[in-house]
Amino acid sequence: MESSDDEKDGIYGNFVPKELGHNFALNGTKFVDEVLNGQSERCLENFRMDKPVFYKLCDILQGKGLLRHTNRIKIEEQLAIFLFIIGHNLRTRAVQELFRYSGETISRHFNNVLNAIMAISLEFFQPPGSDVPPEITQDPRFYPYFKDCVGAVDGIHVPVMVGVDEQGPFRNKNGLLSQNVLAACSFDLKFHYVLAGWEGSASDLRVLNSALTRRNKLQVPEGRYYLVDNKYANMPGFIAPYLGVPYNSNEFPSGYHHQDAKELFNQRHFLLRNATDRIFGALKERFPILMSAPPYPLQTQVKLVVAACALHNYIRREKPDDMLFKKYEPQTALQIQESLALQEVEQAIKPVDTHDLEVAFEAEQPELSSQLRDSIATEMWEDYIRDLAVV
Template identity: 50%
Template sequence: MSNRQCISSSKYVLLYILHLNSISTDISAGMDDVDLELDEMELVAAAAGYYYYNSITRQPRRSVSPSGSGFMTEVLNGHDDVCREMFRMDKHVFHKLCDTLRQRGMLRDTAGVMIEEQLAIFLNIVGHNERNRVIQERFQHSGETISRYFNNVLKAIKSLSREFLQPPPLSTPPEILRSNRFYPYFKDCTGVVDGMHIPAHVPAKDQSRFRNKNGVLSQNVLAACTFDLQFIFICPGWEGSAADSRVLRAVLNDPDQNFPQIPEGKYYLVDAGYSNMEGFIAPFQGVRYDLHEYRGVNQLPGNAKELFNHRHSSLRNAIQKSFNVLKARFPILKLAPQYAFHIQRDIVIAACVIHNHIRREERNDWLFSSAEGGTVEELPDVDDQPDLHLASPQEQIASSLRESIAAEMWNDFTCKWDEW
């Protein structure tokens, strides 16, 4: 439509409005009493706004075909790096997860959105901590649609947790079996247990409980992992002020938590914040432990307890690597998302499920490859000390086991001097 037509049409609209106003003021007044000397630029602006509004309200909403939106096509048909960046995994790993969700009926294709796009919406949110309005623009869906598919996928992936979070095999882990530093000393060790703090968004009435020792609102997540960097167990939702040892005791005393049963003679490694007890071997207290303490002129251990602690720390480093990979892949875990707290808990579980799925399907994943290249430095947790109490018979047995391992290790070390 030409500018002249816009001006002409807008004049008729304005004349009609002014006519109605004049009638309400004085029914007997004529149109001649109305001042029609309007600035031409105002008319142009009014006309443009009028016709723009009509064009928007009358324009049919952009539909998304079952084959996926333009964004999906661009990512899945583009370079592999684009898929890794947007979906946080390789293409074949992404398609395998979609197939699993489809074949088991956990998600279903809809007339407008296939499972691939539903999963992509979820991964864009947790993999980039994006706001709903950003995802709306990216996928061309309403905010309600984005929220619905996010929650559907979250529920579906969480339902896979029993399958993907599995107890480790009873055999000695290959990471121990292949190393003279760890085998045969840790041959009965099955994994590592530790706590992980995730920033939390909670109501004001709960903030004192969720404020951790660093003054940050967080949920304390109890986790167990294998030396292959896969999660065995995850229990999120504990308040940030809760000590790791308290969380572990509560989980072990609650059968509903389903902590994997520890076979007789087997154990997990834990840090100094936990008690040394049956099924959980902690380092010696009062002896240097963290890897950065074994550098420089005093890098060699001076006794059996120091040697034990150094190797214990090196082996326990697996869980720090797992935490680092998890948070690097899903940055939503680094910030407090504006979701209800039960959703925040479920996001942690879903992230661990996807973490394990990727590890199983693509061992050379870029994040896992970078984590396996070295050790992760960990600052000592001086405020999280184990409870001081009289040792139980079970704890005395655990202490005897630790002493015997340290003695055997030290004897071999002093006789062979090959590696420490």
């Protein structure tokens, strides 16, 4: 028999949020009320967004008829349950002890909210506009050379939990179970497009091919392009770095004078494409459920990725300067260099395997893509040499 929304079971176990450490008698309703009646920072910490942003999302979901108040649990508490789970990577048992509802009630509202967000997720993904991004126009390293660039594309592996019989395809090159997620993003840290659910063993180029050929496909405006790294091919709509040329900024010491146009192009390409690292960093810090495999059906795990990206865009739109986003503002070249020195990076760019690339191009298009990259690099190099001569 289905349990009622006001069913309470269990007592607080080992998990006690610090806000509740002083009061074990609080139930979920009182906890949510305390957070929403407190400082906005508490809402950001617990529910991963500021209070006005939280309340507006409640209004949107209610106004579209996607969520409704029940006899015991208001929409605010339903959304809080969902955000608390994905924002703190908690399992149902820990959440039911905190909110003091049955596991069935927690699970039901979690899935209701997830499906509600999925229903409006496309509203939060906007394709690139016609204007040149200000991150390019306002930086002489990038303008006018990358004036036709609309963003960057990259892939990320999100841990996944699947049955033993399904594990083979989901095991990536590191031997871990994951789904390969492709994202196209803007330089102001918004997702243009997200494709989740591909097995971890799938190559990045194969996932990109899928994104370009499916019904709900990644669209690149005519005459524009995205930046991609060496996992992808240099092809129409996507500009990759030069192969066999230093790429990561830590390979260029401070004050280093580039030796040729390809070196200069690769470094500036890397600095601009760094937006993907920052957007993935912000996404995973806000919603750490993406950093470990949650014990949900595979379809739910795929939905969680898309929903998290949609919520990221919604928050970025409503509160672009919230405290978490501030941590991922554009870094200077020196800061990027210092941060990369702490990471394991590839010292050489390996040729990409293009056998998965099935998109039909005119015979001359790949050559035109190479010519476009060369023309950008040449213009950039000529200005660089002239500026050095002036100094």
